[in-house]
Amino acid sequence: MAQRLIVIGGDAAGMAAASQARRRRGRDDLEILAFERGHFTSYSACGIPYWISGTVEERDDLIVRSPATFREEHQIDVRTRTEVTGIDLDRREVVARDLDRGGEVRERFDTLVYATGAVPTKPDWARDMGGVFGVQTLDDGAAVRDWLDAEPKPRRAVVVGGGYIGVEMAEALVQRGLSVTLVEQGEQPMSTVDPDMASLVATAMRGLGIEIRTGVRVSGIEERDGRVAAVVTDAGSLPTDVVVLGLGVRPNTALAAAAGLPVGTTGGVRVDRRMRVPGMPDVWAAGDCVETLHRVSGMAVHVPLGTHANKQGRVVGINIGGGYATFPGVIGTAVTKVCDLEVGRTGLREREAASAGFEFVTVRAESTSRAGYYPGARPMTVKLIAERPTGRLLGAQIVGRSEAAKRIDALAVALWNGMTVDDMTALDLGYAPPYAPVWDPVLIAARKAVDALAS
């Protein structure tokens, strides 16, 4: 008789796990059931700001594989709009509720994959109210679009929080013609890079007409006729027609905790290198709901990102399928487009490096994306953080106007391999005038770091 795999959560991690398991084990060997509380499976949450802005035209463009595709081509029984409300590990059952028609089912499993994703941080003041949105799911995206299209047309927007989503949403709303204010509690938006690099981003955002209010704390919202009317802050009230929350997310572990799955200090489910829940041989977890190892600091971190979710899901699926795979952790690589700026980072920021106990030097090198004489060469700033005295690369950040963001990849692979900045000066990177100066910006920064370590 076939064994039965139940997957809780039908997005990147869950469906990657299910698909990989299916590739290795046919339906006679493994029955696969996936529960998803939303309407969709396997969509690109990262693409939502671009759909809202109109850069991406159709919602369905963001959907990688529909539930029907999973059912028909992969023989995976996907049940959307069905929320798992309980996990009984002793009886090996989950309880699931049909959100549209009501009613509960209990389903038995041999193997369980917990892939519930993350939930947006929602402060006390953010009551459910017309015009207040998170941007987490495709359903959220649809709600924002409907609000922007409906009469009376919103003219002003406040984005609360200056992380990736906040920054991307601020830009999206400007593209939709709204007058946008970004409120950030810290000293800079784009706090995913160091303040000196983030200030380059803030300047570009202001150039786009976005008003940035830093060091400001939101304490409430005001409504009029059931619609948001203003955001109340400790620096006054900001009238607005729409509020977007970009305050980050936390792992969705309510079910896991209730069932006794171990939850770490970051709030994410703990897993071993194979993405198995420690002490529970038939329970696996992956994606935005788990914590993972930061390979530089050696600490547990929660990094919700589609690329990790996909990789972790694949690892789970290979293991369930009878293969062997591990997820070796992350180094914090991320890239973002902000207006006409490209931003990349990997490893630790200064603050993170200090709090992890490292001693280090930092350098910042200015260069260009192409040979200076080649048309289209644009300025680029590369910042490196290198351990003192070893010279080991701890972190890197890039801000540039074009051909900048993905240059972080070479630095990420160097960091992944524990290279020193001295080693890096010799790296054989691609050179031709349309693509790089004869010393690539990455190499110029490495040289500067070598000098800084020697002084």
Added chain:
Amino acid sequence: MAQRLIVIGGDAAGMAAASQARRRRGRDDLEILAFERGHFTSYSACGIPYWISGTVEERDDLIVRSPATFREEHQIDVRTRTEVTGIDLDRREVVARDLDRGGEVRERFDTLVYATGAVPTKPDWARDMGGVFGVQTLDDGAAVRDWLDAEPKPRRAVVVGGGYIGVEMAEALVQRGLSVTLVEQGEQPMSTVDPDMASLVATAMRGLGIEIRTGVRVSGIEERDGRVAAVVTDAGSLPTDVVVLGLGVRPNTALAAAAGLPVGTTGGVRVDRRMRVPGMPDVWAAGDCVETLHRVSGMAVHVPLGTHANKQGRVVGINIGGGYATFPGVIGTAVTKVCDLEVGRTGLREREAASAGFEFVTVRAESTSRAGYYPGARPMTVKLIAERPTGRLLGAQIVGRSEAAKRIDALAVALWNGMTVDDMTALDLGYAPPYAPVWDPVLIAARKAVDALAS
């Protein structure tokens, strides 16, 4: 009394060495004399095709630092149009001839840097004749430009050789409005990548109107009134008004060999890891005239490329300056723009891997530069060559329409560090919809290689 450093060759390697030595040792400690037979120092030879095409407007844009700058700002006595004709290692003297005014000088040195670059391969049939050009020096570039501008205006061009320079020159001449034929002895132009990848390039070149004749050997040229009139091949005669030679270069070692410097099997001067000539403590060499270690094959190779010349020159200068630096070899990374294609490679091609004795698998993965739904996503082909059974990456090639070439850098750093394709599937590369699909093309190829190794 100050010691005296003589540098033979005032381009990338020589002047990088001189500048680095000067940074570390003042003029009271070290006198620096640099001889250059051409008119210019430190220019971008790689930029010449773009100057000829008109993409780069001014010749001086290609000049990084003029002789005057070196003299005034770096106290380096640069003597242009002065050709070193002999090296006397016993007496520690060089003999140099003033090419403009005539006359010879003998100059004493304590330390010597040999950085004479490379000379273009010139077949017997390529007599000096109006309209026949190499593209090696800035003076060559000026000659081509003058020829294209002068009456009678050339309408047809034949480029002989389909390496980087040949391909770039074919495109440059098309941009100048000429009707261009590229003649290549091998089966494909762009032989720096495997034939399957090169065929993508050939298709793009044909799309630009370039006629490509492969498997054709040139046996002579015909002239009329002192001007080239046709290229004679074993497949007939090709009438033309200009001929550009893109047949590669060989190390310029005539002087070195005469003086007793060791020359390796590749034809390049042999050096140790610090770029010192073995057995000659005060003689150093760098740039296109030396051979270097290929870190993958373990063999000596000759890879003339500005980025290596600069790095090697820097290493020499640090060592002469009293510091410590090594050049650890190359892995064959290169990027090229061909029409609207971007081409990148690193490591070994299939043919090279086989002749180095490796067993391997190859995979080719099709993907896109950005998330498929994001505007501007373009197709990209990534090919990987992985050792069997270890999975160690041996080589990689990329051909794409945009944001493709520099993706080779992540692969180059992975290869540099001896990563396996299995390790690579977990790499934390930058992901955001404007920059990559959730599985970067590089990771998709790595996954495919893992599968190929398992089957």
